Amino acid sequence: MTAYLFLLPALVLLATFTFYPVIFGTALSLFEYNVIxxxxxxxxxxxxxxxxxxxxxxxxxxxxxxxAVVPVLQGCAILLALWVHRSARGIGWLRAAYYLPVVTSIVVVGIVWRWLYDDAGLINFVLLRLGLARGPIHWLASPGVALYAVMFVTLWKGLGYYMAIYLVGLEAIPPGYAEAAAIDGAGALQRLWRVTLPLLRPSILLAATLxxxxxxxxxxxxxxxxxxxxxxxxxxxxxxxxxxxxxxxxxxxxxxxxxxxxx
Amino acid sequence: MRSGNPRLRQVAAAAQYAGLGVLAVGTTFPFVWLFATSLRSTGTVVSFPPVLIPHPPTLANYAGVWATMPLARFFANTVYITGVGILLTVVVSAMAGYPLARMRFPGRDVIFYAIVGSLMLPQHVGLILNFVTLMRLHMVDTYAAVYLPSAASVFGIFLLRQAYLTIPAEIEDAARIDGAGEFRLWGQIMLPLVAPALATLAIIEFSGYWNSFLWPLIVLKSPEKFPLAVGLLYLSGLFAYNTRYIAAGAVLMTLPTIAVFLALQRYFLRGITIGAVK
Structure with missing residues (x-):
């Protein structure tokens, strides 16, 4: 009996705001409804x-x-996790720097990147100065470019989060595996491809479902x-x-x- | 690990560090730029050439944005919604995770799998109906409408269940022999032992509630109830020409999350660890 008492608040809230709306929301797709x-x-x-x-x-x-950003994001995050998976001076600060965009409000991210992408924004300024563009690129206004520009921001904001997930996965792999493979004559790339990545797969599954x-x-x-x-x-x-x-x-x-x- | 020219190895290590450093600049630079903009006395953020070190720096934009917008009010709203939201989520998770980890009762596994399985449900459809539910309950445009729908966190319940599972049975047995009832056992013995998990959950929920924006925008109608994120969006529409004001507002909104993250980053990473255990 006590068990149900402990569960009561969670179940009431989940029933009201998760189960009920999903079930009836699905049913609602067969209705016309304007609230009034x-x-x-x-x-x-x-x-x-x-x-x-x-x-x-x-x-x-x-x-x-x-x-398409999902596999790119995962690939970059795995590479980054492999890179920062070491104990070196300042590595904690580097990891924190990569994680910073994750804890930032999407509103702030939106504001800053809209300015960065502006016709007279910093990105265009740098590109023009370096002679990489002849005129300002309309990052957010031209349909062919806008989606990729937004995808890049997703990459920027999500990289740290997935890096952290893979870092945790990497830390769970005993170092002996890679050492044994090295003794057997496996090169660095082979160790990565045949030992580390397969062992990381549970983390990849976790990340790929989002x-x-x-x-x-x-x-x-x-x-x-x-x-x-x-x-x-x-x-x-x-x-x-x-x-x-x-x-x-x-x-x-x-x-x-x-x-x-x-x- | 690898043999080879030590000189070459040094160069490779330096190159790696340089690469990591460049990347760190890439992820932090927009924040630096935002901060620099908020301290400028003239011009807009989109100026040729861009200004990174404002001279002279000024706090006038902060004073200005504080005077023109009810920022203190938005700030108080955010603190309130975040505080109550975290408290509710932590209490609900701490309660629900306990019987799921340490009690036997009919329907336990069904309930657990229903809770975890709800992550697979089409949540977006649910959001529409949640608005209708809150309307029927006459709760639209209340603070509770913002935090109640996310108060029962599946992640939180799972996290706490994992934490309770790690407590050795001997501790529970000893407490029972001393005659502790179920509620005392939970409140006085178990809760203190899962305090780290509670802290982790609170910190993770902090950035979630603090930054929540789409849902408050939908359920809140009166501007005096807006949290910072919604207020900031309003601000950026209102002062589209005064980017320095917007930058100041954005800095004010971001500083608390960055401060909390830097102070408690160990817990952030641990939260993901526990969440990642399948």
Missing amino acids: SPPRFVGAANFRQMVADRYFWIALGNSVKYL PATYTMFYYMFDQAFGALHMGYAAALGVVLAVVTIGLSIASFRLLREGGLSYY
């Missing part, structure tokens, strides 16, 4: 509307393109709270969830199949 009048059942109409919605496809396309699909996410928010198309937004959310979960499963399988199998 009661929900009206419309069947698959929201999903049919989505197929015809140009902005849905743009948002989905950008989300999928944006996901893909970011912001463009879809913001479109959904805009529909829900800007246009008050709650049912349509719920349908967008369901598709977003299916895409996210699908890609997570795909990355799981990819990682499990490529490499050793003792996990």
Whole structure:
């Protein structure tokens, strides 16, 4: 009995703000609902509307393109973790420096990078001075560049977080493994590829399940709270969830199949 | 480890350090630049050439932004939301993690897997309904609407469960022999033993609550209840021309998180460690 008392606050909160909204939100995708009048059942109409919605496809396309940042981010984070996985003077400060963007508000990050990317901003200034660009690059205004510019900020903000995850993974690997491989004549690159990376795989799995699909996410928010198309937004959310979960499963399988199998 | 020319090795080590140093400049430079901008007396942030050392430095932007915006109010709101949010999350997690780790009761595994499995649910869909729920409860535009939906943290419950699991059974047995009841055992014996995990959770939740922005923007309507993050966004729209003011506001918002992080960085990394244990 006491056990349930201990669990009560958590279960009430989770039921109200996690389980209930997810279940009914999924159901809401079959309704038309604008908060003011009661929900009206419309069947698959929201999903049919989505197929015809140009902005849905743009948002989905950008989300999928944006996901390309995930493997890049993971690769960079692993390299960085390998690099700072040493005891040397000042290494703690370096790690802290890489982690700083992680604890910074997204609002502040947005403000600073918008200035950095400005036509008259620092990045363009440096590029022009070095003669690498003929005129200012419209980082955030030109459609072909903007997504990559935003992806770079994601990389900048997330690098420290994933570095920390991989660092923890690296610290859990007994040094004997790499030493044994070295005695057997494995070179540095071989040790990395055949010993360290396979042993890091649980950490990679952990990190790869957190893909970011912001463009879809913001479109959904805009529909829900800007246009008050709650049912349509719920349908967008369901598709977003299916895409996210699908890609997570795909990355799981990819990682499990490529490499050793003792996990 | 490797044999080879010692001179070459020194050069390689120096090159590695240089690379790490350049990267550190890359991750910290925007903060330095933001700070420099906030101390400038003239011009805008987007000026040719960029100014890194303002002369003379001035605190006028801080005074100015403090006078034009209810920053003290935003600051107090943020402190309140963050404080209550952390307290609730820590208490709820400390309670829920305990029976999941150390008690036997029907449905324990089902409850545990339901809690952990909720991470796989389409959370974004939930956000829409949470707004409707809070509206029905007449809680839109209250502070509670900001922190209540995230008060039960799956990560927190998991973290605390792991911490309780590491406590040796002998300690529990000894306390029971001394006649301690279940609540006394928890409050007086177990809680102090998981204090490091509680601290870790509190610190991780700190930056989450302090920086939370999208959700407060949705559920708060009156500006006098805005936290700093929302206020800052408002500020950047209002003073788009006065980037020095915005920079000052951004510095004021960022300083507490950087201070907390630098003071307690050991705990940050440990939180991720425990979170990473599958």
